[in-house]
Amino acid sequence: MAVSRRVLVLAGIALIAVGGMFARPATERASARTETPLLDVVYAAPAERVTALQLRRGETLGGLLAGANLVENDLWNLLLAFREYADPRRLMAGSEVRIRYPADSSEPHAVEIGLNADTTLHLYRGVAGWEAELSVTPITYDTLYLEGVIGPGQSIYNAVMSDPSLDISDAEKDRLVHELAYVYMYKIDLGRDIQPGATYRVVYERETRPDGTARAQRVLVAELTNRGQSYPAIHFLVPGETEAGHYDLQGRSLRSGFRRYPFDRPRITSGFGTRYHPILGVYRAHQGIDFGAPTGTPVAATADGVVVTAGFDNGYGNHVVLRHQGGYTTLYAHLSRIETGVRPGTAIQEGQRIGYVGATGLATGPHLHYELRLNGRHLNPATAPLPTAPPLPEEHLAAFQLQAAERIALLQSIAGSLPVYADASEPPATVVAD
Ligand SMILES: [Zn+2]
Numbered sequence: 001m002a003v004s005r006r007v008l009v010l011a012g013i014a015l016i017a018v019g020g021m022f023a024r025p026a027t028e029r030a031s032a033r034t035e036t037p038l039l040d041v042v043y044a045a046p047a048e049r050v051t052a053l054q055l056r057r058g059e060t061l062g063g064l065l066a067g068a069n070l071v072e073n074d075l076w077n078l079l080l081a082f083r084e085y086a087d088p089r090r091l092m093a094g095s096e097v098r099i100r101y102p103a104d105s106s107e108p109h110a111v112e113i114g115l116n117a118d119t120t121l122h123l124y125r126g127v128a129g130w131e132a133e134l135s136v137t138p139i140t141y142d143t144l145y146l147e148g149v150i151g152p153g154q155s156i157y158n159a160v161m162s163d164p165s166l167d168i169s170d171a172e173k174d175r176l177v178h179e180l181a182y183v184y185m186y187k188i189d190l191g192r193d194i195q196p197g198a199t200y201r202v203v204y205e206r207e208t209r210p211d212g213t214a215r216a217q218r219v220l221v222a223e224l225t226n227r228g229q230s231y232p233a234i235h236f237l238v239p240g241e242t243e244a245g246h247y248d249l250q251g252r253s254l255r256s257g258f259r260r261y262p263f264d265r266p267r268i269t270s271g272f273g274t275r276y277h278p279i280l281g282v283y284r285a286h287q288g289i290d291f292g293a294p295t296g297t298p299v300a301a302t303a304d305g306v307v308v309t310a311g312f313d314n315g316y317g318n319h320v321v322l323r324h325q326g327g328y329t330t331l332y333a334h335l336s337r338i339e340t341g342v343r344p345g346t347a348i349q350e351g352q353r354i355g356y357v358g359a360t361g362l363a364t365g366p367h368l369h370y371e372l373r374l375n376g377r378h379l380n381p382a383t384a385p386l387p388t389a390p391p392l393p394e395e396h397l398a399a400f401q402l403q404a405a406e407r408i409a410l411l412q413s414i415a416g417s418l419p420v421y422a423d424a425s426e427p428p429a430t431v432v433a434d
Contacts, residue, residue, distance in 0.1 A: 048109070049101045057093040061113070068099045069106050074130075078111065078123055081130040085121050118215065139207045139215060144168065144176075145414045147201040156180065156190050156200060172214055176204055183219050183233050183246045186259050186386070188226060192268065193383055198226040203410060219246065221407035234404045238396055249408075251392040251400045258324070258386035259302040259350060262332060262370055267292045269367060272380040287378045288331070288371035295336050295366040297357040300350075302330050302372075303387075307346040307354075310338050316369070317361025320354050326387050331371040334363040 055064055061082070065075055082088055096114040101107065110124040118137040123130055146166055148159045157177045160166065166173060180202060181190045188194070202222045207215040222233040233254055237244035246254045260266075270290035305322035308329065312318050316333035320342060323329050336358025348354060359366045372381040392400055 048103055051099045051101070053097045053099065055091055055093055055095040055097060059093070061088040061091055061097070064097060065099075065111070068108060070108055078130040081123055081132040082113070082121065085132055085134055086115055091115070118209070137209050139209065142206055142208065143220070144204045144206065145202070146176075146204070148199065150194055150196060150198040150200075152196040154196070156194060156198075159200075172206075172217075175214070175217065176202075179204075179217065179219055180222065183222065183254060184224065184231065185264075186255050186257060187231055188224065189260055189266075189382055193226065195227055198224065200224050201411060203407070203414065218244070221411050222246075223411060232408070234400075234407050236400050236403055238392065239399065247392065247400065247404070248388075249404055251397055251404075253389045253392075257303065257350075257389035258328070259300070260386065261289075261291070261381065262300050262302050262330075262368065263291060263293065263297070264300075268382070272378075272382060288333075288369050289381050291357075291368045291370065293357045293366065293368060295356070295358050297368075298353045299332050299335065299355050299357060299368055301348045301352050301354050303328070303350050305330070305348050307342055307344050307348060310343050310346075313361065315362050317363060318355065318358065319361070322348055322354070324387075327375040328387065329373045329376075331369075331373075333369040333371075334358055334360050334367060336360065336366070 051068065053064060053068070055061065062075060062079055065078065070078060079088060091113070096112075098112040099108045100110040100112070102109050110122065113121045113123070115121055115134075118139065120135050122133045122135060124133075125131075144166070146160065146163065148156075148163060150156060150159055160173050160177050161170065163173075168176075177190075180200070184190060200222065201224075203220045204217060205220050206217045209215055218235060219233065220235045224231040224233075231254075232249050233246040234249070235244055236247050248254060268289055269292040270286060272289055273286055301322055303322075303324045305324040305328075307320060308323045309319065309321035316331070318335040318338050319331060319333040320335070320338055321329055321331045332355060334357075335355035338355045339353050342348070342354050357366050357368050363369075370381055372379045372384060374384070391397065
């Protein structure tokens with residue numbers, strides 16, 4: 001299958017943002033090493049001893065250092081130097097503290113405290129007592145582009161994992177596919193609902209440390225086509241919010257409206273369609289999907305709605321039926337227990353816990369039987385088109401459209417062998433491929 005890839009380095013080095021934690025700007029600590037000529041091995045006493053400790057839950061930095069032979073005024077002085085950069089109370093349990101002692105003394109001469117994965121505060125005895133210096137690992141941003149066509153019997157997962165031109169580790173490829181699955185979680189089941197001929201194009205931004213490990217990553221823009229539908233995803237941070245999300249070209253969130261399934265990590269044990277019923281001993285239509293899960297696993301409502309039924313019958317056992325906008329209903333059966341407060345008339349939000357997996361009614365073992373109906377007619381929950389979320393509020397729409405146009409232009413500028421269906425300049429742009 002045609003798979004190509006390009007790596008762009010869009011931005012150079014940037015110091016990571018360290019939030020409001022620090023009072024002073026970061027200074028970089030020089031760590032230049034010069035080549036030294038090889039000498040014969042000499043057994044010399046080490047110049048210093050280093051003790052590495054971790055802050056325990058409930059332990060204070062002062063408490064930890066007092067146990068390391070730092071006393072009274074000296075300790076107070078050190079904590080003062082620390083406070084110029086960070087609040088000791090905001091230090092997390094598990095933070096690394098390295099204490100350095102001169103070889104001939106039990107009194108520390110330097111202390112290094114890891115403030116987070118990328119920032120270390122170095123404390124050392126200066127002329128006027130303890131002094132502190134912050135060192136921040138430089139972070140590099142780079143951007144990966146990947147695209148591909150899904151072949152028969154292939155999934156996006158194995159297409160990406162086996163892409164020989166994608167120059168990142170398997171762990172990162174794995175993370176990338178999971179990120180993509182997360183972006184599209186409410187729209188497409190990437191594991192099951194991808195047809196041969198489906199295509200993907202993704203611009204993926206990474207923050208990497210000097211040792212090459214990724215610190216964070218995000219899908220800036222993606223476009224998936226499947227079953228003749230185009231699914232653009234634009235990364236956008238709504239002003240005033242702290243977490244960015246992904247939106248379609250009309251500014252509708254990809255992560256609201258209807259969830260595909262009532263679990264984040266669905267394990268489908270029986271699909272929609274005709275099958276042999278193990279208890280009734282007859283062939284009959286399976287009107288929903290079965291998910292294998294241990295008894296007691298929480299079940300989440302797939303969309304906002306109102307409880308129509310919450311009770312027991314012989315077939316479904318303990319079950320809940322929700323009514324949603326647009327003539328949709330969902331049913332959750334064989335529950336071990338219905339969540340307290342879930343009764344007819346109760347308003348339920350998408351993602352809200354409505355009950356727990358069980359094996360009540362006609363069930364051979366613990367599982368969730370899930371049905372989706374539109375105006376009373378059963379739909380296949382794995383493939384049915386689902387109602388979408390309302391667009392962003394008017395006041396953010398212009399900013400979004402600007403960003404969407406830029407991102408689609410970025411996607412088009414890196415164009416490989418695949419066409420780009422999405423065109424942000426003329427919404428609505430749900431383009432149907434052939
Ligand atoms: Zn079932």
